[in-house]
Amino acid sequence: MGIEKFVPKIGTGIDSIGFLFGAGTSFESGYPLVSGLTKSVVGSLSPEDRATLDEALSAKGMSYQDDSGLPNIEEISDIVIEHHTNSQAQRFHDLKEKVRDLVREAILSVSNPDITNQVMLLEKLKRRSFDRPTSVWFFTTNYDLLLEEACAEVGLKLTNGFCGATTRFFSENEFSLVSGTTSGPRFTPESGLTVRLIKLHGSVSWYRKVDRVFEAAPNAIVEQDARCMVLPRRSKVIETMSSPYDRLFHVSNSVMGGRCKHLIASGFSFGDSHTNDILVRPNISSGGISLFNFCEIEPVGLADVRARPNVLHVCKDKKVVGGREIEGSSDAWMFSKFVELF
CATH class of the missing domain: 3.40.50.1220 (TPP-binding domain)
Known part of the structure; x- marks a missing residue:
């Protein structure tokens, strides 16, 4: 065919x-696909960044599930950026940039x-x-x-x-x-x-x-x-x-x-x-x-x-x-x- x-x-x-x-x-x-990329990024967050992420998700009535990788990286990014826009707290801006860095590193880490x-x-x-x-x-x-x-x-x-x-x-x-x-x-x-x-x-x-x-x-x-x-x-x-x-x-x-x-x-x-x-x-x-x-x-x-x-x-x-x-x-x-x- x-x-x-x-x-x-x-x-x-x-x-x-x-x-x-x-x-x-x-x-x-x-x-990685979206699920794999999500697990890689969230798993690489420092304890402080993970706490900031949990705070942003909690404000939306959500929590990150390590086994399923949900919510995925796209949803996480939307939520973190929305939370920073509403709160203007610097730690949410820093988390957004950290997520971007980790996405880049995940792509660049694939050798050959x-x-x-x-x-x-x-x-x-x-x-x-x-x-x-x-x-x-x-x-x-x-x-x-x-x-x-x-x-x-x-x-x-x-x-x-x-x-x-x-x-x-x-x-x-x-x-x-x-x-x-x-x-x-x-x-x-x-x-x-x-x-x-x-x-x-x-x-x-x-x-x-x-x-x-x-x-x-x-x-x-x-x-x-x-x-x-x-x-x-x-x-x-x-x-x-x-x-x-x-x-x-x-x-x-x-x-x-x-x-x-x-x-x-x-x-x-x-x-x-x-x-x-x-x-x-x-x-x-x-x-x-x-x-x-x-x-x-x-x-x-x-x-x-x-x-x-x-x-x-x-x-x-x-x-x-x-x-x-x-x-x-x-x-x-x-x-x-x-x-x-x-």
Whole structure:
């Protein structure tokens, strides 16, 4: 069974497709899912920070369960930030920043991640480009560098909004540039596949100096430079209204429904209401994109657009086509099996 069974248009070319990747696409490479990340972060808190967390949760009538890792890191972040906003107590601000540091450390602590699945997917997409000038968009909330490393391994051109040499600076215009050659007045686009990567929540390779954002190898970023990562949250509205995140969402919205008409999601929970509200739902409702979501469990975050004819969920135990459930099993919710479809 191939991807054409689910996304028929892909049989005629890949120029109009895009991918939406979440934590599930990095799990088999060695990175934690939300539950694992939550346990790692909370387990690394000092007794004082843990007491501050318990105080914030208690104010909401909640308590952290060590065995289940609930509430998860996204809910914890929302609660801590809300509690700091209401109380203005410095210890809740400090806890928020400590959580951010521990999330970063959890990602950076994964040594030698396995990029086999990412390389295999990109190699298959490269073959499907038939050496024609082709762009495929990747939208992700992941902080890791798996796609960047896989592009280098496969030998693909990568555009991620940064330009420069060893230290690169963010420039939104990079996403709209096309490489090629000129001969007199004639321009010939560069042959082959270009990966256009939009990291909606930042990366372990990004850092901020004053009001500018730069990119460098993670081990080259000195401690005093603030890494540019949005804290895992259910609602990220405030942070994503600032640069560069506002520009990344702007570019994403301009692409969806235009250069990206078929959005294929993998490992994405749709638990982030901001991404759903700004990018996904409006483009589904307008008919700008068709969504093909490969997931273990049908996401509750898209329940209100479930019946749209341009929505397909391929779940572990069923398919949901335009709101209609069809019995059947699929292992394509696992990223390695998803890659095999191509």
